[in-house]
Amino acid sequence: MKFSAPLVSGRLVKRYKRFLADVILDDDGSEVTAHCANPGSMLGLKEPGSKVWLSLSDNPKRKLKFSWEVIEADGALVGINTSHPNKLVEEALEDGRIDALTGFKTLRREVKYGKNSRIDLLLEAEDGSKTYVEVKNVHLMRKPGLAEFPDSVTARGAKHLAELADMVAEGHKAAMVFLVQRPDCDRLNLAADIDPAYAAAFEAASNAGVEAYAIGCDVRLDGIDAVKPVKIEI
Structure with a gap:
């Protein structure tokens, strides 16, 4: 499975309300709210400050343009999107x-x-x-x-x-x-x-x-x- 476009990197601020995550983007330092397609607890995968990567949608009807895809944890890249x-x-x-x-x-x-x-x-x-x-x-x-x-x-x-x-x-x-x-x-x-x-x-x-x-x-x-x-x- 290939991502449709290059992922955007950032640092996790927090994951909350199950399906939301605030992230500070690396490229310009802005803070965005990304969709977190994961209903679980994400135990060990939601530490503030963790390196994360987001996909960016070009769908104008989407309320949240970013989706959280990957996190760096325990020295490895981990996929967190449960829609995949x-x-x-x-x-x-x-x-x-x-x-x-x-x-x-x-x-x-x-x-x-x-x-x-x-x-x-x-x-x-x-x-x-x-x-x-x-x-x-x-x-x-x-x-x-x-x-x-x-x-x-x-x-x-x-x-x-x-x-x-x-x-x-x-x-x-x-x-x-x-x-x-x-x-x-x-x-x-x-x-x-x-x-x-x-x-x-x-x-x-x-x-x-x-x-x-x-x-x-x-x-x-x-x-x-x-x-x-x-x-x-x-």
Whole structure:
């Protein structure tokens, strides 16, 4: 995935109200408010003074022209925009980078399923068999090399796991793909101390036959690509 234009650098003043971030731009020292497309806590990724990069929209109808894309943390570039993971995983699947999820004929996005939900990606094989793929963004790292999910309580995430288990019960294949938007992690585990209910839901889904995979990203200032397998230690 390539950014449509060069990113603008600055220093983070604060992230607040979940979806807003104030940033002092490097080029002229002005302070702007950027959209933060991330509903999580962003634990460890919102330290004031951190180096950040923003994308600039040319859409005249947008209230906030800037969007927060990348932060420098723990010596690495970390992607924080949670609107990108589905596209990144889609690209990885189409390029065959997740070995267990290959051989599909078609890929569709945001398909209705379950109890008034939409699956992120639906893979359909030549024989008509289906694989339901739910994508979760990951960028929490509290121990070197170990990515963790979630970074805040996610009742919605637990609901998705139960619905994936329902698809398996109906005879389909279902998989959770954790997209690690940072290059410095080679392992992934659940942050059960942050959300024990999600950890319990994951265990139940796994026992029901829901598969889980994780893939890490190469994060650059010109784009982000999901390129390397991450070992799940759950």
